[in-house]
Amino acid sequence: MHPAIINDFLELVQIDAASLNERAVADAVTAKLKEIGCSVWEDPESARALGGNAGNLYAVLDGGLEGSILFSSHLDRVANGIGIKPVFSDGRIVSRGTILAADDLSGVAAIIDGLRRVKESGEKHSRVEVVFTVCEEKGILGSLHLDYSRIKSKTAYVLDSPGRIGRVINSAPSRVSIAIEIKGRAAHAGNAPEQGINAVAVGARILTSIKEGRIDGESTANFSTFEASGPTNIVTAKAVIVGEARSRNHAKLENYLAELGAVCKKVASETGAEITVDVTHNYRSFLTPESSETIGLIGRVFDDMGIQMKVEPGGGGMDANRLSANGIECVGVATGYAKNHTPDEFLVAEDLVRSGELVQRLISAYSSSIKS
Ligand SMILES: [Zn+2]
Secondary structure (H helix, E strand, C coil): CCCHHHHHHHHHHCCCCECCECHHHHHHHHHHHHHHCCEEEECHHHHHHHCCCCCCEEEEECCEEEEEEEEEEECCCCCCCCCCCCEEECCEEECCCCCCCHHHHHHHHHHHHHHHHHHHHCCCEEEEEEEEECCCCCCCCCHHHCCHHHCCCCEEEEEEECCCCCEEEEEECEEEEEEEEEECECCECCCCHHHCECHHHHHHHHHHHCCCEEEECCEEEEEEEEECCCCCCECCCEEEEEEEEEECCHHHHHHHHHHHHHHHHHHHHHHCCEEEEEEEEEECCEECCCCCHHHHHHHHHHHHHCCCCEEEECCCCCHHHHHHHCCCEEEEEECCEECCCCCCCEEEHHHHHHHHHHHHHHHHHHHHHHHC
16 A cells, blocks of 8 residues: 555546646645645636636645745646556656656645645644646746735745755746847849848857857856748848847846847947847746755755755756745755656655655744744
């Protein structure tokens, strides 16, 4: 017989779901939370805004003590997550031909398990808030539409990171998407090329004038699309370049964008092309210092559990970026999965069990830190 957390996990991954189609998983999770004694509220606004069939879930377990602590995971999964058949292999849970969706249903199962353990212990505790977001895998959109006015906690643990238990993610980059539109001028390529402005050549000039790839230790940029086409006898009038840039240091990202703007301006004045740069801010970087109470607390809990803590920077955005931007100090917490987003995804079963214990211990440790 499996522990409850394993059964929950196996049940949840076998419910078909995707970003914006989280309905069935949201219902199953809501039922489990209510059974534990949580009050659960589903935000209809987030579903409406995103066009999904379920909204962010917000649950509270009151425990009679002061203070409030938040746990979060996401309900959706990347593509190829329909018809998952989890099986055990060498202490791991794996799937065959699909993703496993341990990203992030291992986090969901761990939070449910932690709440259940706390409830069953009968101990008094601080208020526990839980946010299960929708549509995390497609631009972290559930937490963009989260109703932050409901959240009282100032410290949060986002159970949504690959790696063995003990790994803590304390930073993630800002990310922007960039679209550069170049308007040149068409002309006959043979008769009067000097009357034309070749948008392809202008675009090439921009790309060779701006740093790309690894910008510095904290920043990257990638231009992935260069669109232009036309017959060879006409000077090409239009081109579009699309890319992204990230930095764990938001100011450095702003500097890079300013540099890109200056390059485009210079190339425009040299060539006569009209160049517009359109930047969309996707999410903002966060950095929770190792000296913070949020990391201090989980460090003490890992010590008690005999687990070595490893604090590392993360390379991608997550719900923690948005929680942090809304004034909630948080970190990402690994639950034992690896190779997520691929059919080789697996979850170390023992790490999952210990992740439930981790949530319970975090609630207890937080509650006694408030008491004293
Ligand atoms: Zn995830």
